[in-house]
Amino acid sequence: MSESPAPPVKQAQRPHPLTPLAKGWISLVAIVVVFGQDGVRQLSRHPDLRSVGIVAGLIGILLVLSLGRGFFTWRTTRFVIDDDELRIEHRFIHHTSDRIQFSKIQGVDVVQPFAARLMGLAALHVDVGAGAAKRIEFLSRSQSYALRDYLIARAHGDRISVDASASLPQADAWHDRAATDEVIVAARPGNLVLSSIASTGFLVATAWALTALVIGAWRGSPVAGLGAAFPAGATMVSIVSHQTIRHWHFTLTRTRKGLRVAHGVTTLTSASVPIDRIQGVIITQSPLWRPFGIYKVAMDVLGRSFASEHDEESAGGGVLVPAGSWDDVRAALAAIWPGADPDRLSWTPVDRRGRWLHPLGFGLQRWHVDATFAATRRGVFAPSITVIPHARVQSVAIRQGPLRRRLGLATVELHSSPGVVAWRRHYLTEPVARRLALSELDRGRLARRQEGELARVRSMPPPPLPAPAERWWPAPASLTDQ
Amino acid sequence: MSEFPGGPGPATAVPDAADPDPLTPLFAPPTASWIPLSPRYRELKHRLVLLAWGLWMVLAAAAAQFLTGRWWATALVVVVFAAWIGYRYQRVDRVYRVWGYAERDTDLYVRSGLLFRRLVAVPYGRMQVVEVESGPIERHFGLASVKLVTASASTDARIPGLDAAAAATLRDRLTDKGETQVAGL
Structure with a gap:
């Protein structure tokens, strides 16, 4: 001092x-x-x-x-x-x-x-x-x-x-953790290394390096082959070190004042997660992560570039789980949104007429809406699940291009603050799209009001507010009849 | 905040006679009808089409004449451009008919796009800023655009070509509603 x-x-x-x-x-x-x-x-x-x-x-x-x-x-x-x-x-x-x-x-x-x-x-x-x-x-x-x-x-x-x-x-x-804090997710070093090795970029670099070495040996000039393989090798090292160094000791902990994320080996970053400003999360899995059951969870935090100088790939977003098991994903989601469970989402398929526009993995295109969350799922090679709470939806759009119009299909978008999360559901039939979009406004309004009442109740305990008398948004099931 | 006696609005909307271009029920107005843009906006777009493509036509015709020296080449360029200008001119009408906005108790709806159609709905409580913009050309025609800014970059709710006075009153009305229905982010 x-x-x-x-x-x-x-x-x-x-x-x-x-x-x-x-x-x-x-x-x-x-x-x-x-x-x-x-x-x-x-x-x-x-x-x-x-x-x-x-x-x-x-x-x-x-x-x-x-x-x-x-x-x-x-x-x-x-x-x-x-x-x-x-x-x-x-x-x-x-x-x-x-x-x-x-x-x-x-x-x-x-x-x-x-x-x-x-x-x-x-x-x-x-x-x-x-x-x-x-x-x-x-x-x-x-x-x-x-x-x-x-x-x-x-x-x-x-x-x-x-x-x-x-x-x-x-x-x-090395850690930013008090004795009273509860660890929710801790990234295992093995998973971090594995996730970077099983990434597309790493494999491309490996293939390049091996090809260069083999061709060099075959043509009788191993030194030239080594020279050509060197940049690829450097790329491989940098991919692994980037992921592991940045997310080393990654922990998501619950402290007395909310959630905190700490990670990094050279630069230790310790950031509080403002739960009420999380706008949405996206759960992704790289193609090669599937055999290992590794997932990544990224989130958008309003008005916040999460450790942006070290994190160009997800500007405006933060990482909740860098490479973890499905249980880690569930724990992380339950930590930010009590009651949220990716296993309990009831997925509705989209209309079959869209399969011509999306031949591969069409059956995986699904969506879910309940009183609190809207979720959408897609992808056969790189599956992803996007979850947005209704209370965070900024606006709603229906889109339709000429092809979809011919098929009688439409796209619904739920807009949230800029970042990695973009909620979009293609291939809905027109009536379903219309009902989903217009009723989303009411669901959002109700969710925000309940949230506001919750905050008010928390700030001044008595007297308890009466529960909302009626529900005027359609029951989720009614959205799905086609 | 006001209640919704009628539930989430006309989910399966009735095609409306007052709507000049009903499109499909998917893009039907949530209220009785879409409020159209100012007719002067259509006029502005018409003139812009004539001016911009006319200029290109003159340049292309001059280039054809200069490069080939044959009158039929120049005539061909002129005919092609004239056909294109005719198409763009009548397309202005169709695009103009698609544009429309509607105000309900709690949300603003904007419809746009002829080929790629879009209907965006913005709750008043979500509006951060309501901007009124007017460039020199728009000002000449007495027009202004109203743009709704939310915390999301994808909202993109813009109503172009409103009467300048109407744009100002719309802005004030939206701002008032936004203040009474404000919601935390």
Whole structure:
């Protein structure tokens, strides 16, 4: 903790004094990654002392520059987290002062890049629901966790003080888990490795590498074959390491304040899952995962790019189960939506007239609607199940192109916030599509109202509200008669 | 919020005589009829078709004349373009007839698309912003578009070519309804 000169009113804090070093290390890694391959190739072509010196000098200059920048950024960054406010001030070249209302905090992530973790530092990323997360880089790890717990408690409306939250149980460098927390899903390393090995990209790369080696050996130039196989080998390694490094130690835990996801080996990310902002989930299975019974569950969280800098493939989405068994999937769904069970969905087939448009695996095209969820399922090679709660549906659309019109079929879409989840059901007959779409509006309205009443009941216990008197949405079964 | 005495609306809608283009029951209006766009929007589209494709026709004819030097080549280009312009011109009418919107107690419905038909329904409580837009050409015709923005990027509920005053009142009406029926995200 740095002793900054106290302003007359507030005790403004500086980030940890080791911050410039951690940031300098991160930019050094970035430099090496960007220029490394090229530089090594150049050096191996002209392996003299002078070019080595030039490269080392360049890297040194860049390092000094980034260290200097890191130092001045650190010098000019202040933050206030106390019982009244959260304020972050940068006064380096651009002066900014962000004051964030506690009630507007959507989530607080503790991110520990490799270098920072070695020094026992961690960054706080405060998610405000829109725009980039507000960052405080870097704090000591224990302070990060304490402040995270404090901010999340305040975001939930608890009026506790900073000092009181500091006494909560703490986590260590590898796990972010207190003794009271209940682990719902923990990714097994074997599953992670297996899921990346049994992915299409990995197999394509393997085939490429083997072909190159075989052709090289056959033509009598194994070295050339090795050269051609090298990029494919690098791809294989990167696919496996990407998946395993990122999701190493992946745990989904239930804490006193909701769900939390923690994962990563070099960068440990620990993020709270705002359950009421989950817009939908998608359960997927890569073709080769089927023999192993591995599934992946991704979700969309409103206004949130989940650890986006490490997670380009699912911008706006988060991973709930990176590679797990069906039981993991069920546990994860039950954790975010009590009562949700993918085994208890009653699947309705679509109209047979559509099979001409979808010859393969047509029988797997199914859908389900109950009072709480709408689900759709498809795919023979890469099966997927999409689930959206009615309360999260933003709008509804019916679509029909010329081909489907000829067959008397239509598509219904349920729109949710942008991300990986897109609820779409093709090949419904026109009457079913019309009824499904129009009644969805009423189901959504009812679900939202019940949710609102539930929240109100929770916030002020007595008196109990009467149950809704009548149901004016059609019973789910009536949607399916064709 | 108001109750729904009648249940989830006319699920199997009756084809309506007032609807100039009933299409199928699938795209029938949830209320008595679709509210059409301003006739000036059709006029604007007609003129745009003539202007844009006419310009292309002139350019293509000039190119044909310049490159081949034969009058029949130029005439062929003109005839082909004239046929295309005729098709686009009458297509404007058909597209215009498909466009329509309907307001119910709790939701707004927009129908569009001639070949690829689309009916989108947006609950008022889901509207984040209601935008009124008007470009220079639209302004010249006294038109404006109303766009409904929800938290979903796929909603894409836009009503183009409304009378500017009607667009403003629609916006105000939608905003009022959205405020009274607001729902958490």
